[in-house]
Amino acid sequence: MFDIIASGNITSVSGFLAGAVHAGIKSKDELDLAILCSEVTCKATGVFTTNQIKSAPVVLSQRHISKGRGQAIVVNSGCANACTGEQGLMDAMAMANLAAAKLGISPEKVLVASTGVIGVPLPMDRIRAAIPGIKPTQKGGHDFCRAIMTTDTKPKEIAIRVDSNEGQFTVGGVAKGAGMIHPGMATMLCFVTTDAMVSADFLRAALHSAVDCSFNMISVDGDTSPSDCVLLLANGLAGNELLDFDNGDAFQQALITVCTHLAKSVARDGEGATKLIEVTVERAEDEVWARQAARTVASSPLVKAAIHGNDPNWGRIVAALGRSGARVREERLDVYLNEVCVMKQGSFSPCNKADIVSSLTSRDVVLIKLCLNLGDGKATAWGCDLSEEYVTINSAYTT
Amino acid sequence: MFDIIASGNITSVSGFLAGAVHAGIKSKDELDLAILCSEVTCKATGVFTTNQIKSAPVVLSQRHISKGRGQAIVVNSGCANACTGEQGLMDAMAMANLAAAKLGISPEKVLVASTGVIGVPLPMDRIRAAIPGIKPTQKGGHDFCRAIMTTDTKPKEIAIRVDSNEGQFTVGGVAKGAGMIHPGMATMLCFVTTDAMVSADFLRAALHSAVDCSFNMISVDGDTSPSDCVLLLANGLAGNELLDFDNGDAFQQALITVCTHLAKSVARDGEGATKLIEVTVERAEDEVWARQAARTVASSPLVKAAIHGNDPNWGRIVAALGRSGARVREERLDVYLNEVCVMKQGSFSPCNKADIVSSLTSRDVVLIKLCLNLGDGKATAWGCDLSEEYVTINSAYTT
Numbered sequence: 001m002f003d004i005i006a007s008g009n010i011t012s013v014s015g016f017l018a019g020a021v022h023a024g025i026k027s028k029d030e031l032d033l034a035i036l037c038s039e040v041t042c043k044a045t046g047v048f049t050t051n052q053i054k055s056a057p058v059v060l061s062q063r064h065i066s067k068g069r070g071q072a073i074v075v076n077s078g079c080a081n082a083c084t085g086e087q088g089l090m091d092a093m094a095m096a097n098l099a100a101a102k103l104g105i106s107p108e109k110v111l112v113a114s115t116g117v118i119g120v121p122l123p124m125d126r127i128r129a130a131i132p133g134i135k136p137t138q139k140g141g142h143d144f145c146r147a148i149m150t151t152d153t154k155p156k157e158i159a160i161r162v163d164s165n166e167g168q169f170t171v172g173g174v175a176k177g178a179g180m181i182h183p184g185m186a187t188m189l190c191f192v193t194t195d196a197m198v199s200a201d202f203l204r205a206a207l208h209s210a211v212d213c214s215f216n217m218i219s220v221d222g223d224t225s226p227s228d229c230v231l232l233l234a235n236g237l238a239g240n241e242l243l244d245f246d247n248g249d250a251f252q253q254a255l256i257t258v259c260t261h262l263a264k265s266v267a268r269d270g271e272g273a274t275k276l277i278e279v280t281v282e283r284a285e286d287e288v289w290a291r292q293a294a295r296t297v298a299s300s301p302l303v304k305a306a307i308h309g310n311d312p313n314w315g316r317i318v319a320a321l322g323r324s325g326a327r328v329r330e331e332r333l334d335v336y337l338n339e340v341c342v343m344k345q346g347s348f349s350p351c352n353k354a355d356i357v358s359s360l361t362s363r364d365v366v367l368i369k370l371c372l373n374l375g376d377g378k379a380t381a382w383g384c385d386l387s388e389e390y391v392t393i394n395s396a397y398t399t
Numbered sequence: 400m401f402d403i404i405a406s407g408n409i410t411s412v413s414g415f416l417a418g419a420v421h422a423g424i425k426s427k428d429e430l431d432l433a434i435l436c437s438e439v440t441c442k443a444t445g446v447f448t449t450n451q452i453k454s455a456p457v458v459l460s461q462r463h464i465s466k467g468r469g470q471a472i473v474v475n476s477g478c479a480n481a482c483t484g485e486q487g488l489m490d491a492m493a494m495a496n497l498a499a500a501k502l503g504i505s506p507e508k509v510l511v512a513s514t515g516v517i518g519v520p521l522p523m524d525r526i527r528a529a530i531p532g533i534k535p536t537q538k539g540g541h542d543f544c545r546a547i548m549t550t551d552t553k554p555k556e557i558a559i560r561v562d563s564n565e566g567q568f569t570v571g572g573v574a575k576g577a578g579m580i581h582p583g584m585a586t587m588l589c590f591v592t593t594d595a596m597v598s599a600d601f602l603r604a605a606l607h608s609a610v611d612c613s614f615n616m617i618s619v620d621g622d623t624s625p626s627d628c629v630l631l632l633a634n635g636l637a638g639n640e641l642l643d644f645d646n647g648d649a650f651q652q653a654l655i656t657v658c659t660h661l662a663k664s665v666a667r668d669g670e671g672a673t674k675l676i677e678v679t680v681e682r683a684e685d686e687v688w689a690r691q692a693a694r695t696v697a698s699s700p701l702v703k704a705a706i707h708g709n710d711p712n713w714g715r716i717v718a719a720l721g722r723s724g725a726r727v728r729e730e731r732l733d734v735y736l737n738e739v740c741v742m743k744q745g746s747f748s749p750c751n752k753a754d755i756v757s758s759l760t761s762r763d764v765v766l767i768k769l770c771l772n773l774g775d776g777k778a779t780a781w782g783c784d785l786s787e788e789y790v791t792i793n794s795a796y797t798t
Contacts, residue, residue, distance in 0.1 A: 053721030053729055083717050083729070085746035118714020119747055180701055180718065221700045222621065223715070224722040301620045301700065302579055302793055309794025315517020316622070318482050319579065322452030323623040330452055330482070347484035348518055387794075388787035394701055395708025395786075 002257060008159025009141030010172040014195040015039040015237040018140035020147035023130035025078035025116070025123055031147035033127060035134045036191060037072035037103055042233040044070030044111070045204040047211045049228035056081045056088035057112040058229055060096065064108050068200045070233055071109040073191055074099035074131070077150050077176070081114040081122050082226045091122045098131040113189050115176060115227050116150055144174060148189055151178045151393055156265040158258055162196075164250035167240025169196035171254045175262035179271040179394060181220035190215065190230040190262055195238035196251055202244045206252045207232050214259035217291065217381040219299040220270035221390070230259075267382040272390030277307055277383045279368045281326075284377035289326035291379040296324035297368060298383030308385035310360040312353060314342045321370055328372060336369040401656060407558025408540030409571040413594040414438040414636040417539035419546035422529035424477035424515070424522055430546035432526060434533045435590060436471035436502055441632040443469030443510070444603040446610045448627035455480045455487035456511040457628055459495065463507050467599045469632055470508040472590055473498035473530070476549050476575070480513040480521050481625045490521045497530040512588050514575060514626050515549055540571065547575045547588055550792055555664040557657055561595075563649035566639025568595035570653045574661040578670040578793060580619035589614065589629040589661055594637035595650055601643045605651045606631050613658035616690065616780040618698040619669035620789070629658075666781040671789030676706055676782045678767045680725075683776035688725035690778040695723035696767060697782030707784035709759040711752060713741045720769055727771060735768040 011018050020034035046065050048058050064070065074095050081088050092112045100107040114122065145155045159172035175190035198206070211230055232255075243251045268276040279298040284290035297303055300320035306313040314335055322328055335343035338359045340351050360366060366385075410417050419433035445464050447457050463469065473494050480487050491511045499506040513521065544554045558571035574589035597605070610629055631654075642650045667675040678697040683689035696702060699719035705712040713734055721727055734742035737758045739750050759765060765784075 051718060051721040052725075052727045053717050080714070083714055083742065083745065083747070085730070085744075087746070117712075118718055119712075119742070120714075121747070180715075223699055223701045223719060226718050226721055300622055301789075302622045305790050305793030308790065311795055313516070313518075315479070315482055315519075316579075318452050319450060319517055319625050320622060322450040322625055326451075328451045331484070343482065343518070345484075346482065347486070348482070348520070386790055388790045390700075391704050391707065391785055391787045391790060394704030396710055 002254060003161045005159040005161055008172060009145060009157040010036060010174050010191060010193045011138050011141030012159035013170045013172045013193040015235045016193045017136035017138055018144035019134045019136040020140065020143040021130050021133050024126045025076050031143060032078045033076045033130050034144040034147035035072060035074050035099055035136050036144055037136050038233055038235040040235050040237065041069055041071050041109060042235045043068055043198065043200050043203055044233050045207050046229055046231045047207060049224060049226055051224050051226045053083065053226045055114060055227040056084055056092040057114045058227060059089060060092040061111040061113065061229065064111055069109060070111050071105050072099055072103055073111045073113065073231060075113040075148050075189065076127065077148050078116040079114060079120055079122050080116045080118045080227045083119040084121050087121055091124055094124060095127060098128060102131055111231055113229060115148060115189050118226065148176045150176065151271050152176050152269055154269050156262050158261045160254055160257060162250050162254045166243055166247050166250065167238060169194060169238035169240050171258050173258040173262050175266055177220065177266040177269050179221060180223040180225040181218065181266060181270060192232040192258060194234045195236065196234055197236040197238065197240055197242050198234050198251060199242060199244040202248050203232065203234055206248060206255050209252060210255040210259040213256060214263035217295060218263045218267040219295060219383050220267065222299050264382050267384050270384035271393045272387040273384030274387060275307060275385045276365045277368065277385065278365060278380060280380045282369065282371045282378050283374060284372045285327050285375040286377040287379060290377035293321055293324040293326035293370065294379045294381035296320050298381040301386055304383060304386035307366050308387050310357055312337055312342065312356040312360060317368055318343065327374060329374065332373040334371040338363065338367050401653060402560045404558040404560055407571060408544060408556040409435060409573050409590060409592045410537050410540030411558035412569045412571045412592040414634045415592045416535035416537055417543035418533045418535040419539065419542040420529050420532050423525045424475050430542060431477045432475045432529050433543040433546035434471060434473050434498055434535050435543055436535050437632055437634040439634050439636065440468055440470050440508060441634045442467055442597065442599050442602055443632050444606050445628055445630045446606060448623060448625055450623050450625045452482065452625045454513060454626040455483055455491040456513045457626060458488060459491040460510040460512065460628060463510055468508060469510050470504050471498055471502055472510045472512065472630060474512040474547050474588065475526065476547050477515040478513060478519055478521050479515045479517045479626045482518040483520050486520055490523050493523060494526060497527060501530050510630055512628060514547060514588050517625065544573045549575065550670050551575050551577045551668055553668050555661050557660045559653055559656060561649055561653045565642055565646050565649065566637060568593060568637035568639050570657050572657040572661050574665055576619065576665040576668050578620060579622045579624040580617065580665060580669060591631040591657060593633045595633055596635040596637065596639055596641050597633050597650060598641060598643040601647050602631065602633055605647060605654050608651060609654040609658040612655060613662035616694060617662045617666040618694060618782050619666065621698050663781050666783050669783035670792045671786040672783030673786060674706060674784045675764045676767065676784065677764060677779060679779045681768065681770045681777050682773060683771045684726050684774040685776040686778060689776035692720055692723040692725035692769065693778045693780035695719050697780040700785055703782060703785035706765050707786050709756055711736055711741065711755040711759060716767055717742065726773060728773065731772040733770040737762065737766050
């Protein structure tokens, strides 16, 4: 029912255009300023950071999206425009105004996002000079994706075509990582496009559900960014039957697929990471605790460092579980590492350590399963290993 | 009123003896098994890990200390005896029995602690063979300190002599770090001795107060260990006036001094650390939030990595504060880095970046002060920088 579109991205969806330029916000000669827009006004919804320090673009986009409408997103990398006071908010508004003028739409329909260093003002002269030169096209999705990258090593994008009883539609998405990733509500930046016709209430609920089981279940380093946001634009051009709570299953699943793909890409490409860690907690007391336990294990620096060294130090997994807050009864606990049972009912389970080391070494996805045997709660979280490279990247980011 | 005793430690206190041997629990030829004992029965109290996975020695020591009495502590490094099921508890009891037989006291007066790898059973044959060879003496405090070290690079010990209106007494302490440090209630292992005569209720309250502003305010890596405990033995041999809530100020301050010294030593010697980070939060809404905010900033991997690189990336400090849960109003926030104001009322404060980099580079203690300007809450937390070495140590701990 889902088809992943080869090399698909946000402009694989009807009626969406994108373009990007190098404005000189980043010192390297890389794309750093981009616009995504729809040919027609969209229903729009978003999920924003829970950090009490919110970047100026987050404050502005929350304001603009509050009426449920939007038509374009202007984004820069290289500077987060966070902790920049009143000037920051004026700069974010100026970005929206410049993009609106360029596209011939009203500024209230423009959402703004910025990512990069915190505490430094935007170089508005460069942005002002560069925006008119951005040429949004149907082929521009990939350039947009590259323009929002900071320490990301790989682009993160996807599009899927859905053929459902309610008609055909497409969902595309793009995201960027790669540090300060422990979304309290959303990840750094993610933009989702769709041509599906969807009721406003359902659109909002569907995005929250999708974010909850995807971006809210990843962690690179436990730090939640003031810039986090996931924005969804739905232009309704697909001509499908209007989707709502009673007939929106396929859309919900498509959104979960897109968000989960992007969230896992962000975790896998965490700063310095060499492996994706997938932690599944089963039979927890309830789902809330299962989520908490899975995220705690996936975020533990000691678990992450052990995985980096292909060290089956499962005691650290259990220690992280024990501090997660989830109820644990040691004598019921089973632990699996890459499908091998290493702990059964709270005690060491005889297993061949050399085999586990070899399986950890040869795979770039490490599976940790914790079966608590207490209830029906289940959840999966994703993280990445902790490498020397993470420290190297982050010990000289602004200098 | 306080005198720090030169090269003082737990056996600088009247009536306490200690000794240690190499039993072969660690592979290296290092001390790894030790006994601390008092000539007479002590009032005893302890603070233990909040991790739901508790090591067998923690379970046993909680049981033995429940009557408020103790006379000896037997400790090993190299194996935590955690996640070892029923066998682990039997082994911890055997350790207590062996030490009790050696000392000629009842096993209920013996407390047990173990630190090292989780999930591996204790080599009881080696412990059984080694305990009779331990010779506790008045000079044994430093050997005891070395015997409990794992990845610690430096011994952590102190003793202070107190001359108060209620009489003279001495307080000594020893602790070990250096990873899995984010005490939920206590740190890895800390043992405090005193010859003061103290009422049982006050002794318990005083230890909790001291731990709350010392060990509970440090973090190396955010992971809380199943082995955490702080144990305090008070043998009453000093002949001072009985100390209680109404006359115990000097004792309380002495205990805070000892615990804070040891806690800062643990943070400073965190795995791979090169710097101590001291985070002070002032004028928070209340003390609870001040504590939470200070700990969150001191634990942020991004702040820690920036400090490692002498990078004055204060945006990360503010981002960590913003996700701490403490109420923050950006427009009231002042931030100081090594006494230089880098943010004033939420905006970048003009300062010489080169000067800050130079002060970060030249000092091994970095001071971060956050003034929230919202209320009277104040707290200080300690952490350490995050280095490539931390990852190297922790990616091959069991292999």
